[in-house]
Amino acid sequence: MEAYVSLARKWRPKCFADVVGQDLVRESIKSSLVSGNFFQSILLSGTRGVGKTTIARLISKFLVCENTNSGDLCMECKNCLSIDNNNFIDLIEIDAASNTQVEKVRELIDNTHYLPVASEVKIYIIDEVHMLSKSSFNALLKTIEEPPKHVFFVFATTEPKKIPETILSRCLHYTLSSIDPKEISNNLKKILNKEKITYDDKSIELLSKKASGSIRDSLTLLEQAINLGNGKIDYSILKKYYFSFDNDDYCEILKHISNSEINLLSEKIDFYLKNNLEPLNFLKEFLVVLYEIILSKHSTSMNEDGFNNQAIIKLFTYEDLQLFFEIILKAIRDFYHVPYNKMSLMIPLLQMISFKSNKEENMATSMPLNEIEKKESDPKKSNSTLTTLSKKVSKEVEIEKNNKVEATKKINSNKFLKDIIQKNSKDLGALEKILLQNSEIKLLSKNELILNVDLKVKTMINKVSEDKIIKLLNDFFNNDMNASINYMEITNSLIIEEKKNEDQNILASKQSIEKDTEVKNILKEFNGELIENTIKPNLD
Ligand SMILES: [Zn+2]
Numbered sequence: 001m002e003a004y005v006s007l008a009r010k011w012r013p014k015c016f017a018d019v020v021g022q023d024l025v026r027e028s029i030k031s032s033l034v035s036g037n038f039f040q041s042i043l044l045s046g047t048r049g050v051g052k053t054t055i056a057r058l059i060s061k062f063l064v065c066e067n068t069n070s071g072d073l074c075m076e077c078k079n080c081l082s083i084d085n086n087n088f089i090d091l092i093e094i095d096a097a098s099n100t101q102v103e104k105v106r107e108l109i110d111n112t113h114y115l116p117v118a119s120e121v122k123i124y125i126i127d128e129v130h131m132l133s134k135s136s137f138n139a140l141l142k143t144i145e146e147p148p149k150h151v152f153f154v155f156a157t158t159e160p161k162k163i164p165e166t167i168l169s170r171c172l173h174y175t176l177s178s179i180d181p182k183e184i185s186n187n188l189k190k191i192l193n194k195e196k197i198t199y200d201d202k203s204i205e206l207l208s209k210k211a212s213g214s215i216r217d218s219l220t221l222l223e224q225a226i227n228l229g230n231g232k233i234d235y236s237i238l239k240k241y242y243f244s245f246d247n248d249d250y251c252e253i254l255k256h257i258s259n260s261e262i263n264l265l266s267e268k269i270d271f272y273l274k275n276n277l278e279p280l281n282f283l284k285e286f287l288v289v290l291y292e293i294i295l296s297k298h299s300t301s302m303n304e305d306g307f308n309n310q311a312i313i314k315l316f317t318y319e320d321l322q323l324f325f326e327i328i329l330k331a332i333r334d335f336y337h338v339p340y341n342k343m344s345l346m347i348p349l350l351q352m353i354s355f356k357s358n359k360e361e362n363m364a365t366s367m368p369l370n371e372i373e374k375k376e377s378d379p380k381k382s383n384s385t386l387t388t389l390s391k392k393v394s395k396e397v398e399i400e401k402n403n404k405v406e407a408t409k410k411i412n413s414n415k416f417l418k419d420i421i422q423k424n425s426k427d428l429g430a431l432e433k434i435l436l437q438n439s440e441i442k443l444l445s446k447n448e449l450i451l452n453v454d455l456k457v458k459t460m461i462n463k464v465s466e467d468k469i470i471k472l473l474n475d476f477f478n479n480d481m482n483a484s485i486n487y488m489e490i491t492n493s494l495i496i497e498e499k500k501n502e503d504q505n506i507l508a509s510k511q512s513i514e515k516d517t518e519v520k521n522i523l524k525e526f527n528g529e530l531i532e533n534t535i536k537p538n539l540d
Pocket of ligand 1: 062065066067073074075076077078079080081
């Protein structure tokens, strides 16, 4: 029986043409090898599994190969073959992680003075070179300053910043990039075709995504996938094994969000967590899906790699999607501060439900995209309304001001805010819109204004949004108003007004109470405090 050779070893590149990705580095190394003026100390840096030691070995092979006339390795001379078989006497490979003591490095340096045996050069590959001790680096320094003519050093590291400047400045440094998922999947397909193993595109996509830029990891994952599928690649098995989420699963989640189906979402999350879903991965991949949906919404022509579930794309406005992106991004940043996994997933989903726009706006976006563009880009229509609006508002401000308002006199805050939002609808980010919707304007004096923002939204707002709002308020009031922001509990805002209006509708109020109970139950379960007064019932 033949000994089993792992795929990673079996398909390790035997010549430069086989290397996956790294086109620039590969070509530059190859041409300097061909020219015969190869630098005696080179450093290869890059994250794990991107091909550093593979390239280091190809360099070694090129330096000793007996026939490089083609510009690449011959792969059949005795030197090429013996490097492939790990028994080439003039290639010395050292793992610095296990050889940090200075004695070992001195031994290595002493050894450099002996002439090569099998060819004309001796090559030292030092992997994870940043792990060497300070004294080891010092011992090495003299040799790489003036190396014997027959000696070449190839250093590899994942952390070039930890290498002393004195060493770095004597090496030619090549930075290897992480490999594009597309290149990884092409490589996996090539191998599977040659191995005559059946596969489907969804499996390959899953494996190349999971490899996160590492060619070595992709081969290990492939090997595992073949074992799981008993000799073939089976997507249903892989999906279950990795509990991987694909676009279809995220579409389901987004549908529940659109329908405000909190209980269904909660059940789903319970199920996922029971099946070993990695919550942080879930959030990160959600971010990618949202990014793809946003891109698809922007592009008129569908590209085959993009997100192409039109029903989901039409479910939300640009604003919604931008906001969802920010909510998930924040959930990722805060992940380690949240005590329970379920909480770290449910809170962002609940926020998405609470802050998504109402049905009317959604209806607008369910029109074909080109019609929306037409509507939005109709300059006559939008400009004329804006001009009238802004004239009207400035006039009202004038009147208010001329009336010599007293220090805390109330103005019709909601009316102003509504106008401000409408006038700036194109420049306002989702978070800034939320800030304005949850605020109340108070005129302190003739030219001093304070925007009281509901405390409940404070955690979502950052300094950049605040500054933008202040600038916007100043602009709105023709720059003769001094605006500032203050957080407090407020009793009047657009959101609160909207809620009051809804309550007048008996049916709507009934629904809203039901929805609120649902939300409260969930919140009770998490011991959470969500921005309750902004949860809007869907008026079906
Ligand atoms: Zn050769």
